[in-house]
Amino acid sequence: MSSEPLRGAFGFLTVLPVRGNVTSASMLAFPLVGCAVGAGVGGIWLGAASWWGAWIAACLALATDLLLTGLLHIDGLADSADGLLPPMGRERRLEVMRLPDVGAFGVAIVAAVLLTRVAALAQQKPSLGLVVALWCASRTAMAITPSLLPYARRDGLASRFVGAGLWPVYGVVLAAGIAWAAVGARGLTAVAAALVGGGLVALLGLRRLGGFTGDVLGAMGVVGETVGLVVAAGRW
Numbered sequence: 001m002s003s004e005p006l007r008g009a010f011g012f013l014t015v016l017p018v019r020g021n022v023t024s025a026s027m028l029a030f031p032l033v034g035c036a037v038g039a040g041v042g043g044i045w046l047g048a049a050s051w052w053g054a055w056i057a058a059c060l061a062l063a064t065d066l067l068l069t070g071l072l073h074i075d076g077l078a079d080s081a082d083g084l085l086p087p088m089g090r091e092r093r094l095e096v097m098r099l100p101d102v103g104a105f106g107v108a109i110v111a112a113v114l115l116t117r118v119a120a121l122a123q124q125k126p127s128l129g130l131v132v133a134l135w136c137a138s139r140t141a142m143a144i145t146p147s148l149l150p151y152a153r154r155d156g157l158a159s160r161f162v163g164a165g166l167w168p169v170y171g172v173v174l175a176a177g178i179a180w181a182a183v184g185a186r187g188l189t190a191v192a193a194a195l196v197g198g199g200l201v202a203l204l205g206l207r208r209l210g211g212f213t214g215d216v217l218g219a220m221g222v223v224g225e226t227v228g229l230v231v232a233a234g235r236w
Helices: 003-013 024-049 054-069 072-084 090-098 104-122 128-147 157-161 167-183 185-209 214-232
Strands: none
Touching: 003 024, 024 054, 024 128, 024 157, 024 167, 054 072, 054 104, 072 090, 072 104, 072 185, 072 214, 090 185, 104 214, 128 167, 128 185, 128 214, 167 185, 185 214
């Protein structure tokens, strides 16, 4: 992989001062960006837990994720909730998802997801590897979706991702290996749950929009990570 797709992926998915053109080739680097962001989030979670209690450590980990991603995926989750959940026609859904404001569905879903993420982190022993694996899996799901589903708009930011191919699927193997090394079967199950969670969001987008949008991809990542964290926090 050349450095240009990697720079493009980091520049698009994070707030890091990395410059590069975002193209379909950048999707190949999405799983690696997920690993890097997950390492930052997991590192803060692990380090904070050694000094503060579980809830403060969980909140700091969540804040780190929001900081590193610039709320990009949370914005996608809010827009997707406003566009996919209320009863309306396809064109109106796409229009609503482009509006700059956030509606009641977006506010409610974002609040519920953030609270669930904090609770799931606080309810389990901090694991750097688990977070790296889940964040890698979520970006992998985002990266392969443009090759499986049609683009729902005539044009838009995410149209540049079409035609990336299925090569980013290597992220599934990478995430599974990291999860197994970190927490064993619990980690593998959490990664599988994250992929299923993200996939269900993609299917909802397909059913109600006719395909994916950039907001749907962002929502896939957040929902997938959250489902994986909840599964990992279960009483194994």
